[in-house]
Amino acid sequence: MLKYQQIANQIEQFIEENQLQQGEKLPILENLMNQYNASKSTIVKALDLLEKKGIIFQVRGSGTFVRRKDRKGYISLLSNQGFKKDLDQFEITTKVMDLQVVKPTKEVAENLNILSDQDVYHVKRIRYIHGQTLCVEESYYNKEIVTYLNKEIVTESIFHYIQEGLGLKVGFSDMYMQMGKLNDEEARLLGLIAGEPKMSAETIFFLSSGKPFDFSKITYNYQQAQFFIQGTNM
Amino acid sequence: MLKYQQIANQIEQFIEENQLQQGEKLPILENLMNQYNASKSTIVKALDLLEKKGIIFQVRGSGTFVRRKDRKGYISLLSNQGFKKDLDQFEITTKVMDLQVVKPTKEVAENLNILSDQDVYHVKRIRYIHGQTLCVEESYYNKEIVTYLNKEIVTESIFHYIQEGLGLKVGFSDMYMQMGKLNDEEARLLGLIAGEPKMSAETIFFLSSGKPFDFSKITYNYQQAQFFIQGTNM
DNA sequence: AATTATAATTATACCGTTATAATTTGTCAA
């Protein structure tokens, strides 16, 4: 791992271990340079990373302070690791409804930027939290990129497999959210009643090369899903 | 304005003017250095800023490419400028329901990190898009920081006033979203029916010094509100 | 034509320096 990432992790760990609270001050740059035996710019990079993650904030002329004050149980929408990470303290289970290779619809082909005769994996899953339905997820993977999937992989973390198993690098994602009312099918799968609220999200995931490889539609159980978004001024 | 910000703006403008599409390549670093007469690190900083904004992405060994492929009409949740910016092509109007100085409830005091005997401005507004209700917003401002508000300011952009009028610097925000069903009061204000879906968000806005100055609760009209979230790998 | 090895391109990591701007602290006067 890179030096500045390591340092960022160590600083994050330091905050955890010492239970530093919102607003508490971290050592100044010069001290961090000595502490971690790195140049100024490397420390600055580590701190910038932590700031991007929403863990600290920096004030010119004053210092670097702890930001994080998470409410637990919220799904963070900033990084795109799936919610395994946010909800890791909870019991998340998965039921696979469908897994097969198909030809994409026009919508899927457009979002994955492929031709309609190219193969895609279609994966439909229901996710549970503490046995309650959390969401229904319908995903399409470009088979040229995600060359192989099986039920076992799909029951566990697909993203973990994509990164570790296939050695692909996930780069960024575009997510579009909207609200509406559940239809019969959705209500049945979520164990809710048609006409009740739904939150649905379409997300396109890109490799770090910029190629889209996953187009997903998720319908959330409005009783379970809570989101957390950290904003910054730019 | 800072040099790297200026360059970032110029590059963004360049993308707009030349209608560069998703995936198109920008000039390489060295060329940008010459073009904008800046050092490598300054260009890198400008590009990092644009990457943070979701306008470009960079691929090591390959180049810098255009990312943005916005669907129009979505409210971006990444930066915290309010939605004036995202929906500026639309006609947004505001109706002020209440504006007064009050003592905070326990919840408000906690979120603004103040004592319960300190004053806060209470602002309640309904926002319309094309004459349709977009959301009901109930905000509390720490009066020690936001020392003065009047109906005119509150009808226009409060954030613009805070930054330009009061010279305060907005730093970051924490937003917590969840879904539910509208109660009678909310339904009445939004022109909807009780029991219909709602999306509600609590947001705490901080100055760049880290002090919270605004605690807002927004209830969105599920028919109008659509959100856009750009994720990155960290 | 396909594969493999090599070279060129290109962004990123990491180092270090000087200057600058925001904030905080200290000092002195009223």
Add this chain to the structure above:
DNA sequence: TTGACAAATTATAACGGTATAATTATAATT
């Protein structure tokens, strides 16, 4: 005690350099 001013502290801006790693292009080999 308050206010104004000066000094110290601290992060940030901007410069520039070398080394490295990922990608792409080219050449060599089969």
